[in-house]
Amino acid sequence: MSLLEVDALSKHFGGVTAVDGCSLSLQLGSITGLIGPNGSGKTTVFNLITGFIARDTGDVRFKGESITGLGPNRIYGLGIGRTFQLARIFPRLTALENMLVPVRRSGVRALFSRGQWHDEKDRAMEMLAAMDISHVAGLLGGSLSYGQRKLLELAAVMMARPQLVLLDEPAGGVNPALVERIGEHILELNRQGVSFLLVEHNMPFVMGLCQQIVVLHRGAVLAEGTPAEIRGNPAVLDAYLGS
């Protein structure tokens, strides 16, 4: 079954065509890679799917229903989480508080529930422990190292149990040992049933994690296939070297 369907999505910024009729389909339970040269529109596709920017044309369907036009918080509520290319956490909240923000409490109930419920707190601590960062739970987000922020952002986005998570360069800017650990965390979460769409420039990392890879070039899909097929595709190599 297809979990997410992106249909002929386009986005222009003034004269720049950032996304140009991009279509892709994600299978439930899969890890799909979205790769392409710098400026090929990967982050813009993420912003379009998650409601951060409005599309010009096209449609996005999640579990068969159109989510086009919904705001980012609604889309997260439906079960699509995301991380940012440069890890973003709340700098003046503690790591634990960072974990508790994403837990949903709608409407008036938000006013009448404690910021830190015990069961939520336990779950947050478990998640932090799973990412090996439980020792920073009480520290302010702003005092964490970049690698710790990356892990915290990934852990926090999982708190509302999203079914699909879009990761924008999860291995970007972190040391090789940590890259490996992040890969393991993603695989573990995937085993628990979470699907991923991930943007990444680290090719061994993408090729190792993903069953399916989509190559974006100038905002359009250039190629699609298994890691082996993508590696052997001359057009992909051209796109990377040519542009």
Added chain:
Amino acid sequence: MSSPARVRAVKLGALLIVAVVALLVPVFETDPATVNVAVFTAMYVGLATAWNIMGGYTGYVSLGHAAFFGFGAYAFGLVLAHLGIQAGYEPFLFVPIAGALTVVLALLIGWIALRTRAATFVIVTIAMMFMIQLLAENLVGLTGGGSGLSFPVPPWSGDFFDTPFYYAMLLMAAISLAISWWIRRSKFGLGLLAIRDDEDKALAVGVPAHTYKLTAFVISAGLVGMIGAIYGYYVTYIYPQYAIDPLVGISLVLMVFLGGLGTLWGPVLGAVILEPA
């Protein structure tokens, strides 16, 4: 060893002492000039605390809260006049109505102002304050325009005159503090702090930022409106430049910044230091 419990006990003790001292001010201090300062100090503690719910927790700095203060005073005066309420203690019962009317105004203003962020929001709040002031001046039939609006004159005299107002202001300060404390430890409050830190990120993890900001704005404005209502009755006579005074809005922002933005007790500290000075 049980240090969190001890910290808690010390905090509670300090709170109790502050509360007792505050409650006893009019008993031990009968000089009207001093009690008058106490009334305004309690007023600013309430105002700064209410302002902080929006400005401190969400980081949206409103320089136009004087509009809600003045609007609350006007609404209260008009309600008392229309219902024919006599001077005395009875008017205090109608303060929440002034608060409710201010909430309606804040919903309308917030709905528009909160579509903007940062500096633009600050400017929009200033603009809407002058708009409200202009309305107060020009809706002569309703507000009395430049010649002002008078309240029933409180029947108390001499040494006792300020006392009921002091306790009314103190009660509003306590209510504002209780609400601020409640919000600070709620899921809603955590969402507000997340918005302050990074609004787009907050949206990305499901915080309904617009609703949250509007709710904080409206709560903050409603409290300020009620305090403005008591103020109107205290001074018994208001006119636009006096009730909707930009300096009021600016000084409570200063108090919060001085005492500690986004903290529970910062606004109290700032008001107590700055107001008598």
